[in-house]
Amino acid sequence: RQGADWWRGAVIYQIYPRSFMDTNGDGIGDLAGVIDKLDYIASLNVDAIWLSPFFTSPMKDFGYDVSDYRGVDPMFGTLDDFDRLVEAAHARGLKVTIDQVLSHSSDQHPWFQESRASRDNPKADWYVWADARPDGSPPTNWQAIFGGSAWQWDTRRCQYYLHNFLIEQPDLNFRNPQVVEAILEEVRFWLERGVDGFRLDAINFCTHGELKDNPPRTEIAEGFIGVRPDNPYGFQQHIHDKTQPENLRFLERLRALLDEYPGTTSIGEVGDDDSLGVMAEYSRGGNRLHMCYSFDLLSERHEPDFLQGILAEMESRIEDGWPCWALGNHDITRLASRWNAAGDAARLRLFMAFLLTQRGSVCLYQGEELGLTEASLAFDQLVDPAGITFWPAYKGRDGCRTPHPWAADARHGGFSSASPWLPVPDEHLALAVDVQDADPDSLLNAYRAFLGFRRALPPLVKGEVHYHPVRDEVMRFERRHQGERLLVALNFSAEQRRLPAPRDAEPLASAPALVNGRWASGQLTLP
Numbered sequence: 001r002q003g004a005d006w007w008r009g010a011v012i013y014q015i016y017p018r019s020f021m022d023t024n025g026d027g028i029g030d031l032a033g034v035i036d037k038l039d040y041i042a043s044l045n046v047d048a049i050w051l052s053p054f055f056t057s058p059m060k061d062f063g064y065d066v067s068d069y070r071g072v073d074p075m076f077g078t079l080d081d082f083d084r085l086v087e088a089a090h091a092r093g094l095k096v097t098i099d100q101v102l103s104h105s106s107d108q109h110p111w112f113q114e115s116r117a118s119r120d121n122p123k124a125d126w127y128v129w130a131d132a133r134p135d136g137s138p139p140t141n142w143q144a145i146f147g148g149s150a151w152q153w154d155t156r157r158c159q160y161y162l163h164n165f166l167i168e169q170p171d172l173n174f175r176n177p178q179v180v181e182a183i184l185e186e187v188r189f190w191l192e193r194g195v196d197g198f199r200l201d202a203i204n205f206c207t208h209g210e211l212k213d214n215p216p217r218t219e220i221a222e223g224f225i226g227v228r229p230d231n232p233y234g235f236q237q238h239i240h241d242k243t244q245p246e247n248l249r250f251l252e253r254l255r256a257l258l259d260e261y262p263g264t265t266s267i268g269e270v271g272d273d274d275s276l277g278v279m280a281e282y283s284r285g286g287n288r289l290h291m292c293y294s295f296d297l298l299s300e301r302h303e304p305d306f307l308q309g310i311l312a313e314m315e316s317r318i319e320d321g322w323p324c325w326a327l328g329n330h331d332i333t334r335l336a337s338r339w340n341a342a343g344d345a346a347r348l349r350l351f352m353a354f355l356l357t358q359r360g361s362v363c364l365y366q367g368e369e370l371g372l373t374e375a376s377l378a379f380d381q382l383v384d385p386a387g388i389t390f391w392p393a394y395k396g397r398d399g400c401r402t403p404h405p406w407a408a409d410a411r412h413g414g415f416s417s418a419s420p421w422l423p424v425p426d427e428h429l430a431l432a433v434d435v436q437d438a439d440p441d442s443l444l445n446a447y448r449a450f451l452g453f454r455r456a457l458p459p460l461v462k463g464e465v466h467y468h469p470v471r472d473e474v475m476r477f478e479r480r481h482q483g484e485r486l487l488v489a490l491n492f493s494a495e496q497r498r499l500p501a502p503r504d505a506e507p508l509a510s511a512p513a514l515v516n517g518r519w520a521s522g523q524l525t526l527p
């Protein structure tokens with residue numbers, strides 16, 4: 001998959017390096033481990049990898065708190081390891097995209113250390129500082145995603161600073177042009193090292209809004225996790241602060257930088273009350289981001305008309321933009337558990353086919369190809385601060401971050417010789433890579449076959465999409481490309497469904513055996 005627009009319709013395998021493969025026996029995955037497993041990744045028939053943060057960090061948010069944007073944390077290896085990784089991935093035809101956490105830094109970043117030192121140092125305005133209200137309370141009622149006020153009092157400046165996430169993740173001030181220039185130079189550093197693109201963390205948070213109180217929330221926000229009414233996480237009031245129109249100017253600068261390096265791409269992470277609108281706005285026009293993904297398919301809801309409603313709405317809004325979809329990531333309950341398909345081979349295949357036939361690029365989270373379930377951890381096993389804060393209403397993100405099981409009979413599933421930072425759940429061992437490798441009917445081999453099938457079929461990679469109404473829980477749509485028309489029919493119900501086959505059409509010979517509908521005497525039968 002070469003060419004400057006390789007990213008259109010690409011499947012991007014998300015690696016959470018801490019949990020992929022440990023090579024030096026400290027219980028934590030590392031870049032050398034990713035290199036060791038590149039043949040496995042290439043065997044999946046994906047086009048690219050996305051590496052979650054491996055940068056220098058105090059690890060309060062497991063790397064999403066960066067203290068040196070240009071450094072590799074010693075826990076993960078060295079810059080040399082990174083260069084070797086890029087070279088080895090490219091040698092296998094895999095593009096390399098990396099996370100960039102630009103909206104906020106770690107409180108240990110030298111920029112923040114300088115900024116907090118006084119009110120008049122050169123970086124005094126690099127973060128979002130504000131005076132207390134007359135009664136000493138924070139400047140606004142905004143709340144942080146990870147709980148509590150979004151403002152933290154600083155005793156030296158006698159001011160508050162804004163943090164949308166943890167206290168240790170102060171928000172950079174993108175309204176200051178110097179910050180924009182500095183951040184773009186950090187991004188350029190990785191472009192110069194030969195990366196093929198970026199996943200941009202919380203990209204709609206970069207530019208903060210006017211400092212005024214939020215109205216109280218009247219409805220539950222969908223987002224981040226499957227929000228339940230008893231879950232305080234869903235009632236955070238920070239949300240209005242996001243997605244300021246001025247943020248588009250930053251995205252345009254970022255795109256201009258990427259355009260200096262042809263063939264690179266960008267995927268913005270967008271969490272917002274109107275995330276589809278923001279996805280569309282951020283990826284339209286060819287001068288902002290290449291694509292965005294949202295949390296819309298990441299809730300617990302998975303009725304076919306609900307899912308199709310999201311996809312069809314995106315189509316109606318995106319114009320010349322390009323979407324990216326995911327059914328899992330390192331922030332969300334694992335797909336098999338979230339959509340009640342644990343151990344249910346037929347449903348897991350259905351969800352795979354659903355994801356891989358939509359119009360757009362795809363992010364596939366490590367372990368999704370194995371059908372891994374959410375690990376259920378006890379409170380004292382948790383390390384994610386969000387889970388520790390909100391337990392038990394919200395159990396945090398550790399359950400989707402346990403190590404990749406490589407070998408059923410090896411200690412710690414073959415992930416590490418030492419006790420890993422999170423345990424490998426016993427029930428994951430039966431799903432280990434070596435078990436599924438050896439079984440032609442495994443989910444892993446189904447992913448390989450379907451990804452190979454998708455890659456070879458232009459209507460699936462690049463074609464337009466036309467949805468038919470969902471009927472009896474069967475989702476149907478056409479992918480059209482250069483005169484070819486492909487009908488996809490997905491039966492979400494528990495019963496067999498029959499529907500009339502389209503006239504003047506025939507079943508696709510290349511469809512892998514797992515596409516198990518039958519086509520006879522003018523009828524389609526979907527198990």
Ligand code: TEU
Pocket residue numbers: 061064065101145165201202221222223224269270271272295330331
């Ligand atoms: O997550 C971003 C995030 O938390 C929001 O987009 C949120 O989902 C949304 O506002 C809900 O309404 C990213 C990373 O993926 C996560 O691991 C980090 O902890 C977080 O940013 C902070 O860097």
Ligand code: CA
Pocket residue numbers: 022023024025026027028029030075
């Ligand atoms: Ca290690």
